[in-house]
Amino acid sequence: MQFAEFAARASEMEAEPADLATVALVRDLFRESGKELDTVARFVQGRVFPAWDSTTLDIGPRLLREALARAAERNVTADDVEERLAEEGEIGAVAAGYDFGGQRGLAAFSGGDGGGSLTVREVDETLRELAAATGAGSEDRKLNTLFGLFNRASPEEARFLARLVLGEMRIGVGEGTVRDAIAEAFLVDGTERPAEADDENVEERRDGAEEGEEPAVRAADEHLAAVERALQVSNDYGMVAVMAREVGIEGLRAVRLDVGRPVQAMLAQAGTVTDALDEWGEVAVERKFDGARVQVHAGGGAGGGTDDASVSVFSRNMDDVTDALPEIAEFVAERVDVPLILDGEVVAVDDDGSPLPFQEVLRRFRRKHDVDRMREEVRLELHAFDCLHADGEDLLDAPVTERHARLAETLPADAVSDLLISDDEEEIAAFETDSLDAGHEGIMLKNPDSTYSPGDRGKNWLKRKPDVETVDLAVTGAEWGEGRRANHLGTFLLSARTDEGGKGDGKGGEGDGTGYATIGKVATGITDEKLAELSELLEPEIASEDGQTVELNPAVVFEVGYEEIQRSPTYSSGYALRFPRFVAVREDKDAEDADSLERIERLAESQ
Numbered sequence: 001m002q003f004a005e006f007a008a009r010a011s012e013m014e015a016e017p018a019d020l021a022t023v024a025l026v027r028d029l030f031r032e033s034g035k036e037l038d039t040v041a042r043f044v045q046g047r048v049f050p051a052w053d054s055t056t057l058d059i060g061p062r063l064l065r066e067a068l069a070r071a072a073e074r075n076v077t078a079d080d081v082e083e084r085l086a087e088e089g090e091i092g093a094v095a096a097g098y099d100f101g102g103q104r105g106l107a108a109f110s111g112g113d114g115g116g117s118l119t120v121r122e123v124d125e126t127l128r129e130l131a132a133a134t135g136a137g138s139e140d141r142k143l144n145t146l147f148g149l150f151n152r153a154s155p156e157e158a159r160f161l162a163r164l165v166l167g168e169m170r171i172g173v174g175e176g177t178v179r180d181a182i183a184e185a186f187l188v189d190g191t192e193r194p195a196e197a198d199d200e201n202v203e204e205r206r207d208g209a210e211e212g213e214e215p216a217v218r219a220a221d222e223h224l225a226a227v228e229r230a231l232q233v234s235n236d237y238g239m240v241a242v243m244a245r246e247v248g249i250e251g252l253r254a255v256r257l258d259v260g261r262p263v264q265a266m267l268a269q270a271g272t273v274t275d276a277l278d279e280w281g282e283v284a285v286e287r288k289f290d291g292a293r294v295q296v297h298a299g300g301g302a303g304g305g306t307d308d309a310s311v312s313v314f315s316r317n318m319d320d321v322t323d324a325l326p327e328i329a330e331f332v333a334e335r336v337d338v339p340l341i342l343d344g345e346v347v348a349v350d351d352d353g354s355p356l357p358f359q360e361v362l363r364r365f366r367r368k369h370d371v372d373r374m375r376e377e378v379r380l381e382l383h384a385f386d387c388l389h390a391d392g393e394d395l396l397d398a399p400v401t402e403r404h405a406r407l408a409e410t411l412p413a414d415a416v417s418d419l420l421i422s423d424d425e426e427e428i429a430a431f432e433t434d435s436l437d438a439g440h441e442g443i444m445l446k447n448p449d450s451t452y453s454p455g456d457r458g459k460n461w462l463k464r465k466p467d468v469e470t471v472d473l474a475v476t477g478a479e480w481g482e483g484r485r486a487n488h489l490g491t492f493l494l495s496a497r498t499d500e501g502g503k504g505d506g507k508g509g510e511g512d513g514t515g516y517a518t519i520g521k522v523a524t525g526i527t528d529e530k531l532a533e534l535s536e537l538l539e540p541e542i543a544s545e546d547g548q549t550v551e552l553n554p555a556v557v558f559e560v561g562y563e564e565i566q567r568s569p570t571y572s573s574g575y576a577l578r579f580p581r582f583v584a585v586r587e588d589k590d591a592e593d594a595d596s597l598e599r600i601e602r603l604a605e606s607q
């Protein structure tokens with residue numbers, strides 16, 4: 001395919017405001033791309049390399065401006081180009097505004113030919129060569145090569161060439177458009193194809209698909225799902241387009257992970273323990289490490305087996321950061337002897353192994369120089385929490401629990417994140433307190449049955465929001481513990497202050513006009529040591545006992561975190577705290593200083 005043809009189509013796409021019509025334009029282009037389909041599928045997104053490949057052209061705006069100046073009329077300087085850029089606001093428009101060598105009829109003299117002779121393949125190969133140029137003189141070579149390309153470009157070609165070089169096509173073709181276009185171009189047969197369907201019809205088709213009414217709609221959805229899946233697994237739009245054309249839907253479904261080729265990271269939404277329990281019944285709870293996300297690929301390549309060289313570490317954006325984090329690659333290489341793809345977090349730690357703030361990891365992450373010195377300065381630890389592939393088996397479709405089990409089989413326990421499967425708020429609260437005490441950021445809540453969906457910020461992973469507020473509440477009751485904790489008070493009853501004595505529980509100090517109304521119990525994972533301390537503090541306040549239940553004079557104030565305040569008939573205040581969590585004893589406060597029911601009402605309303 002001629003590059004001029006590609007540029008003409010890109011112009012049409014740029015001018016087309018409707019999304020579905022743009023998909024149709026991309027679809028048609030793909031159908032006509034022949035052998036260059038893989039390249040065209042990348043070019044429409046402004047990419048020369050697949051998304052998983054960290055290679056860049058490494059051509060900055062300055063070099064491009066110089067190349068444009070050289071290819072343009074005599075006496076144009078890089079500064080002139082910059083000035084025009086300030087006026088036009090966009091490099092493509094600037095490039096299209098010049099009269100390049102070939103267009104001036106100086107073709108024979110300058111090597112230009114008036115435009116139209118470049119092919120998509122040639123542009124691709126030339127840009128790849130540019131990317132590979134390194135070392136002394138590479139800057140000049142890049143400049144010369146770019147000059148050569150622009151010298152042969154028509155204004156329309158120059159517009160898209162300049163944008164391609166900077167990696168931004170600006171033609172309204174995003175990943176979703178390419179996905180839809182691949183499905184429409186190669187997977188939909190004549191009867192199902194919504195060929196000239198207008199936007200509304202297609203919207204209707206898609207709405208209908210949810211009820212599963214029309215077979216054609218179902219098929220179209222399956223096609224889209226297959227393309228999407230293959231894209232998630234491979235991160236290579238070119239390869240997926242070719243595969244869809246050559247092998248069809250079954251071929252796409254058979255796309256496997258490749259050790260050494262990174263996958264997009266699954267992401268999390270903010271959420272609460274309450275959300276998680278309501279939704280899934282049981283929750284997979286992990287520590288939320290405060291570091292930087294990594295995906296480690298081990299043992300890829302021909303022979304399998306693991307040596308340092310066959311371990312690669314990728315960042316959340318799929319950049320190869322292996323050289324900056326040698327100890328992570330070494331750690332995995334030394335311990336893992338099967339091909340493996342793991343997902344985890346790298347955390348900086350102090351000499352005692354306690355986590356350091358996230359900024360410390362960043363000092364290591366993209367470093368190209370002084371890696372050895374920094375390695376001494378900032379110690380790193382790997383916490384793996386997921387396993388995408390182990391020993392020849394892709395695990396994306398396996399549930400969280402199974403993926404975690406595979407991780408535990410493969411890596412030493414200290415590198416594997418703890419996993420708690422629980423349906424018990426108290427147990428989860430205990431896990432959270434423990435995580436926070438250990439210096440981690442909090443907890444992650446995962447649907448235990450969910451699969452790994454690369455690149456997806458769905459509802460199956462929740463990062464627990466920090467408590468919105470804390471409240472200071474008087475402790476008005478407790479229960480004696482059991483077993484190992486039989487001598488300790490636990491499960492503390494909490495109360496807000498009311499202004500009229502006698503209201504609520506009526507446990508206020510006599511005659512002082514203060515009353516207390518219960519609002520919840522906190523039984524969080526307070527450590528045994530802390531429980532002993534709290535018991536000592538509260539025992540003198542015991543007013544009466546009934547079996548395990550103890551009534552306390554309001555004297556001690558707890559600061560308590562919570563996720564939500566609900567209306568509830570369970571407690572005398574008419575409210576209940578959801579997911580209450582002990583934060584601290586407010587030594588500086590008396591019970592009379594506890595938060596009032598009025599404040600609780602206000603907090604409940606403002607949620």
Ligand SMILES: Nc1ncnc2c1ncn2[C@@H]1O[C@H](COP(=O)(O)OP(=O)(O)OP(=O)(O)O)[C@@H](O)[C@H]1O
Pocket residue numbers: 267268269286287288289290291292293345385417444463
């Ligand atoms: N056990 C864990 N499971 C999954 N992710 C974890 C875990 N521990 C730490 N994380 C990190 O938490 C991130 C998600 O939450 P966080 O809010 O920290 O990320 P962000 O980069 O600020 O925002 P976001 O990922 O939502 O764009 C993950 O990408 C991962 O790096």
